[in-house]
Amino acid sequence: MPTYITTHTGGTPTTRAASLLSTALSQLDPSSPAYSTLVEAHSLVAGEETYIERNTSELIVPAGHAVLEQEVREVWDELLRGTTETDWKAVKDREETTFELGAGMCSGPYEAVVLQNFALMQGAKTVLEIGVFTGTATLALALLPSVTQVVALDIEPFLESFNTPYWTRAGVSSKIDLRIAPALESLAKLKQEGHEGFDLVFIDADKPSYRTYVEQVLELGLLKENGVILVDNTLYKGYPWVPPASTDQSTYAKSNRTNNKSKSEATKGIDDFNTYVRSHPDLETAVLPIRDGITVIRRRI
Ligand SMILES: C[S@@+](CC[C@H](N)C(=O)[O-])C[C@H]1O[C@@H](n2cnc3c(N)ncnc32)[C@H](O)[C@@H]1O
Incomplete structure (x- = not known):
């Protein structure tokens, strides 16, 4: 049975479906009539994100960027590796973060x-990111020549010391205004x-606050007239329409050490x-099945 491997570790409806099919297959007799159908379904689902990633360009590094493309790509790889290899539980146990972060x-x-393509299509100059973590999206957006400012909000002071060296080496730190405080x-x-x-x-921060973030961005006049809001994880592993089976309910509802409190x-x-x-009278929205779901929100035209 192929195991599902992507360059990314976060869960999505697709990776969850692949894992469920894999579990079902491991419990099924290969001679059963449904086995080959399920193998096909598993391969279909498990291969999708890998196929998508393989056929998508690498990070866009503009030709005229102040730091050589090769150097930017090295920093990018190091940042991704640093994100994956850091023992975030140990960081939390040392009380360097308030909440337990994770790759x-x-x-x-x-x-x-x-995200770079969205920003390029829109010709975005100013960007606000709510929830930064290790600042990969921040770096990617700040690389674009049209982007002059990325205001990046996070609650964890540890991330400033973690992220800044990468941003500096990639030649984007002068565009990034990192603010450490509760986003509101x-x-x-x-x-x-x-x-x-x-x-x-x-x-892309704590999920229970998403509505308040949109309300505040609008009420405080922080979205330009033709501005666009992108919201990550709006499919949230498919839990809104298929909560986990009863066997998984205990971990699902249990409080955890992130500030999402629990997955439920x-x-x-x-x-x-x-x-x-969807029901906001002044907004138009489209939910896109990109990884864990990205919702595009704009004012009605
Ligand atoms: C999913 S990660 C962000 C990922 C990042 N946008 C990226 O593209 O890789 C969520 C981040 O939100 C931050 N966060 C959670 N609650 C917050 C709050 N109330 N105010 C500011 N940041 C918060 C967490 O510390 C964490 O770094």
């Missing part, structure tokens, strides 16, 4: 290129400072958020 939180190299406080501060608003907002709370946050955006 699966990183949106990954494929999504970075998707940082949003209020941006308003106080009279920020004129962002062309592109990328929301995060699921509810995402589901409520999706309903809220």
Whole structure:
């Protein structure tokens, strides 16, 4: 049985389906009539993300960038490796972070290129990222020549020391304004400072707060007239429409050491958020099945 391997570790509806099919197959007699059909279904689902990633360009590094392309790519690989190889539980146990972070939180190299394409198509100059983690999306967006500023919000001070050396070596740190505080406080501060608003907002922090983040971005005037909000994980591993089977319910509902508190709370946050955006009279929205779901939100035209 092929194991599912992607360059990314975070779960998606597809990786979850692949894993369920793999479990079913391991319990099935290969001579059973359903076996070969299930093998085909598993291969289909398990191979999709790998196929997509293989046929998507690598990180876009503009020709005129101040740091040589080769060097940027080396830094990028090191950052991805550093994200994966860091023992985030040990970091939390040493009390260097408040919550337990994890490599699966990183949106990954494929999504970075998707985000770069969104920003390029939109001609975004100013970007707001809510939830930075190791700053891969931040770096990718700041690389684009049209982007002049990325205001990046996170709650964990540890990430400043982790991320900054990579951003500096990639030649993008002068464009990145990292603010360490609860995101709602940082949003209020941006308003106080009279920020004129962002062309592109990328929301990718604690799931139960997603609705509040959109409300605040709009109420505080932080989205430019033709601005776009992108929101990550809006399919949340498929939990909104297929919660885990009863055998997995204990881990699903159990509180954990991230500030999502539990996967069931995060699921509810995402589901409520999706309903809220879809029924908002002033917004248009499209949910795209890109990895764990990316929702595009814009004002009605
Ligand atoms: C999924 S990760 C972000 C991933 C990142 N955008 C990327 O593309 O790789 C979520 C981040 O949100 C941060 N976060 C969670 N709650 C927050 C809050 N209330 N305010 C600011 N940041 C928060 C976490 O510390 C974590 O780094």
